[in-house]
Amino acid sequence: xxxxxxxxxxxxxxxxxxxxxxxxxxxxxxxxxxxxxxxxxxxxxxxxxxxxxxxxxxxxxxxxxxxxxxxxxxxxxxxxxxxxxxxxxxxxxxxxxxxxxxxxxxxxxxxxxxxxxxxxxxxxxxxxxxxxxxxxxxxxxxxxxxxxxxxxxxxxxxxxxxxxxxxxxxxxxxxxxxxxxxxxxxxxxxxxxxxxxxxxxxxxxxxxxxxxxxxxxxxxxxxxxxxxxxxxxxxxxxxxxxxxxxxxxxxxxxxxxxxxxxxxxxxxxxxxxxxxxxxxxxxxxxxxxxxxxxxxxxx
Amino acid sequence: xxxxxxxxxxxxxxxxxxxxxxxxxxxxxxxxxxxxxxxxxxxxxxxxxxxxxxxxxxxxxxxxxxxxxxxxxxxxxxxxxxxxxxxxxxxxxxxxxxxxxxxxxxxxxxxxxxxxxxxxxxxxxxxxxxxxxxxxxxxxxxxxxxxxxxxxxxxxxxxxxxxxxxxxxxxxxxxxxxxxxxxxxxxxxxxxxxxxxxxxxxxxxxxxxxxxxxxxxxxxxxxxxxxxxxxxxxxxxxxxxxxxxxxxxxxxxxxxxxxxxxxxxxxxxxxxxxxxxxxxxxxxxxxxxxxxxx
Amino acid sequence: xxxxxxxxxxxxxxxxxxxxxxxxxxxxxxxxxxxxxxxxxxxxxxxxxxxxxxxxxxxxxxxxxxxxxxxxxxxxxxxxxxxxxxxxxxxxxxxxxxxxxxxxxxxxxxxxxxxxxxxxxxxxxxxxxxxxxxxxxxxxxxxxxxxxxxxxxxxxxxxxxxxxxxxxxxxxxxxxxxxxxxxxxxxxxxxxxxxxxxxxxxxxxxxxxxxxxxxxxxxxxxxxxxxxxxxxxxxxxxxxxxxxxxxxxxxxxxxxxxxxxxxxxxxxxxxxxxxxxxxxxxxxxxxxxxxxxxxxxxxxxxxxxxxxxxxxxxxxxxxxxxxxxxxxxxxxxxxxxxxxxxxxxxxxxxxxxxxxxxxxxxxxxxxxxxxxxxxxxxxxxxxxxxxxxxx
Numbered sequence: 001x002x003x004x005x006x007x008x009x010x011x012x013x014x015x016x017x018x019x020x021x022x023x024x025x026x027x028x029x030x031x032x033x034x035x036x037x038x039x040x041x042x043x044x045x046x047x048x049x050x051x052x053x054x055x056x057x058x059x060x061x062x063x064x065x066x067x068x069x070x071x072x073x074x075x076x077x078x079x080x081x082x083x084x085x086x087x088x089x090x091x092x093x094x095x096x097x098x099x100x101x102x103x104x105x106x107x108x109x110x111x112x113x114x115x116x117x118x119x120x121x122x123x124x125x126x127x128x129x130x131x132x133x134x135x136x137x138x139x140x141x142x143x144x145x146x147x148x149x150x151x152x153x154x155x156x157x158x159x160x161x162x163x164x165x166x167x168x169x170x171x172x173x174x175x176x177x178x179x180x181x182x183x184x185x186x187x188x189x190x191x192x193x194x195x196x197x198x199x200x201x202x203x204x205x206x207x208x209x210x211x212x213x214x215x216x217x218x219x220x221x222x223x224x225x226x227x228x229x230x231x232x233x234x235x236x237x238x239x240x241x242x243x244x245x246x247x248x249x250x251x252x253x254x255x256x257x258x259x260x261x262x263x264x265x266x267x268x269x270x271x272x273x274x275x276x277x278x279x280x281x282x283x284x285x286x287x288x289x290x291x292x293x294x295x296x297x298x299x
Numbered sequence: 300x301x302x303x304x305x306x307x308x309x310x311x312x313x314x315x316x317x318x319x320x321x322x323x324x325x326x327x328x329x330x331x332x333x334x335x336x337x338x339x340x341x342x343x344x345x346x347x348x349x350x351x352x353x354x355x356x357x358x359x360x361x362x363x364x365x366x367x368x369x370x371x372x373x374x375x376x377x378x379x380x381x382x383x384x385x386x387x388x389x390x391x392x393x394x395x396x397x398x399x400x401x402x403x404x405x406x407x408x409x410x411x412x413x414x415x416x417x418x419x420x421x422x423x424x425x426x427x428x429x430x431x432x433x434x435x436x437x438x439x440x441x442x443x444x445x446x447x448x449x450x451x452x453x454x455x456x457x458x459x460x461x462x463x464x465x466x467x468x469x470x471x472x473x474x475x476x477x478x479x480x481x482x483x484x485x486x487x488x489x490x491x492x493x494x495x496x497x498x499x500x501x502x503x504x505x506x507x508x509x510x511x512x513x514x515x516x517x518x519x520x521x522x523x524x525x526x527x528x529x530x531x532x533x534x535x536x537x538x539x540x541x542x543x544x545x546x547x548x549x550x551x552x553x554x555x556x557x558x559x560x561x562x563x564x565x566x567x568x569x570x571x572x573x574x575x576x577x578x579x580x581x582x583x584x585x586x587x588x589x590x591x592x593x
Numbered sequence: 594x595x596x597x598x599x600x601x602x603x604x605x606x607x608x609x610x611x612x613x614x615x616x617x618x619x620x621x622x623x624x625x626x627x628x629x630x631x632x633x634x635x636x637x638x639x640x641x642x643x644x645x646x647x648x649x650x651x652x653x654x655x656x657x658x659x660x661x662x663x664x665x666x667x668x669x670x671x672x673x674x675x676x677x678x679x680x681x682x683x684x685x686x687x688x689x690x691x692x693x694x695x696x697x698x699x700x701x702x703x704x705x706x707x708x709x710x711x712x713x714x715x716x717x718x719x720x721x722x723x724x725x726x727x728x729x730x731x732x733x734x735x736x737x738x739x740x741x742x743x744x745x746x747x748x749x750x751x752x753x754x755x756x757x758x759x760x761x762x763x764x765x766x767x768x769x770x771x772x773x774x775x776x777x778x779x780x781x782x783x784x785x786x787x788x789x790x791x792x793x794x795x796x797x798x799x800x801x802x803x804x805x806x807x808x809x810x811x812x813x814x815x816x817x818x819x820x821x822x823x824x825x826x827x828x829x830x831x832x833x834x835x836x837x838x839x840x841x842x843x844x845x846x847x848x849x850x851x852x853x854x855x856x857x858x859x860x861x862x863x864x865x866x867x868x869x870x871x872x873x874x875x876x877x878x879x880x881x882x883x884x885x886x887x888x889x890x891x892x893x894x895x896x897x898x899x900x901x902x903x904x905x906x907x908x909x910x911x912x913x914x915x916x917x918x919x920x921x922x923x924x925x926x927x928x929x930x931x932x933x934x935x936x937x938x939x940x941x942x943x944x945x946x947x948x949x950x951x952x953x954x955x956x957x958x959x960x961x962x963x964x965x966x967x968x969x970x971x972x973x974x975x976x977x978x979x980x981x982x983x984x
Binding site for chain 1: 329330336337340341344347350363405406407410412413414417419420422425429431432433438439440441444445446462468471496527528531542543557560561564565568572574575579583587
Binding site: 189191192197198199200201203205206210214215217 | 643676679680691695
């Protein structure tokens, strides 16, 4: 005990560190670690809340996916949706950010206006969109008819419904990604543009390809990964707008997992779905780190 | 961000304009297009506000006019706030958001400090768990957490609405980054001056971290105000329903009075929009913080 | 023909006038420094010359042509930025090649992907590469061509920036405080290299700095700016020995010149406790004099060879080895510091080491006379003598 007096500050700091970390660590265990383990275990059983008892069924839940028509449909829907959503959610905000960033006078007000949808409660606004997209009396079809086009059954046509949902989602995310791009653009040193202009690169295309785009690359990577994950996580809009309809045409991955888990009480199958989903998310995160690292060592 | 734009020397911009003189027309057209786009983006809000003032039969008129022929705004909003339980819904959302935020801050700040500035065994493992958990959305862990709440008979309580969000690994990650940038020399100086570690956190670190705390708070409140997924799972009765969840009721033509429907949508949306208009910087910082540091 | 001519350049930022009608002319092949304290307008002037900013009024002529409305790329100029402004995502070779690619490839051949298939791009790339290599060899950075700016030291980055400026053989070479980010030792080295570069290329150089030593050591002529106005444009030695005003005298020279208040009678001049009679010229408006720290000297208590001899109250001495720098005051002007350089070489050191009481001596011809506005009062006799002394 005598020797302790020498190392006491360190010791008390270590004890303090454990004390400070304890609550969060306990909660991480309870909210993340144990549930993930549980999801893992349940996914190998036939557990359901509505029946007593359960047995281990091995990989049955995972095998079931390959034969489950609904799963395959949901997977397909999610990918189609992502393919429509991601380009819009990436390109529009990028163009807007570049156009707005140069402006002095209107920059603030434009930033606020385009950001508004991000702050809004998506479930409430989706209700509005449902009214706007209404096939008979909605404002959008009224406009189309006024312009001499035919009406489109935005939410009732299985071939169109994913486009409609993607449109609403893009509307909701433009401001978010635009703000990220604006931050990235603002971080580009102004004197690089000046150097470029001295070097003769003063055409807007040269400015973009020689300076803006390469220096925006880290932001662009972050935005694209973020947008990809957002696309996979689509839930709210579907729940309010279509509930997966018509005829499962807009049933996406997380909505299916929700239905299986909390409507059909196929908890075990839902757990397997969740784990596959998580695997994809981890893959994306891993890929992002790899790409980011490579960029950093090359920069 | 626009601070920076404003601090750009005017002459640079004017000089830029001068060099672009033949294109100033194109610039004006660009500005017009930007405002046209902004109008399209804002139209749903305008439409919602307008509908909330109208009687049901006017909402879907083919000719859109902002101001109704028969003004029903008073009736609609009165109905929403006093005849329907929207005040309860708003209060529920408020309680849940604030409750979550307080617990998140209390749990995240200490561990973030420990991870940033203290040495202890298991630190890197703990941080590993934090980083891994960043990727895990509630959608993946919802079933076991739900089953646990069922087991303890806690469904349809405020506790059940808040519990999965009591620890925010994002907050821990963010605050750790922020604390790490705090100069060690100041902390050492404070130790020499006789500050205890707790005092260092409360009197040095926390005041310095206010921007990060504020931005995270906005982020957290907005996220949970707007959340649909988790309330959908644990809420069973009207008196625990959150504002965002209440919107789902209209799916099944819960209310045929469209004017009143959109009055309620306005009421649900308004709080966050107001916070945004007053705390614009924080909002934007809360978003850029997610991306800038990785 | 003038390499660069500025005619009555005005520029204001909002309500602040940064440049107030500035004119100057630089000969072809000349090395001119724009020097002044921060905020004097020197950087703005450089940016106006480069075309990054436009003047509110006035004309910029490069090689006799008015270029007011020409964009930077059409002026055939190069510029080295203070923090170099290298493109972080490009290799050293790509950085240096940039001006050539911009000048020689049409727009479509510069776009990503298209540039891979464009025959023109393919045929011209090797030419550019060899020119880049030649410049790199000249600057001794050929071993760095494949590195990125982030992997280079400050001095190496500096050279890359120089290379990017050199490669296009500009009519005008502009530099904006290019040495300010280097450490002291490197600064001296690069200073020498830039001078050599100027000699070997023969380009017209315009060099902006706040550091008078840089300006004095490198340039043919120095333009001293203050608050948007040109105080004096002259060779370094003229600026030092024959300044137009107190401001110039104070700015040039280190340690700073001594400025002492004086009173002038009908035909005499009083400095501190000493009155010197018999001035042969009219100095009635003179209220202050300037005296360089090395222009005065220590004299013995019995010495009467100088026009003025004042007791010196030493506060502090800094021994630099080859000279001692004294800080103190002269008898009768206690409020005004008086610095004195006591040189080893001319035997002054011995006086300092042996004398208990110090006396400072100087002659009328050592003094610079200024009026209340700080304008120089010139006496034909004296300034002639000084010019001779300076040369």
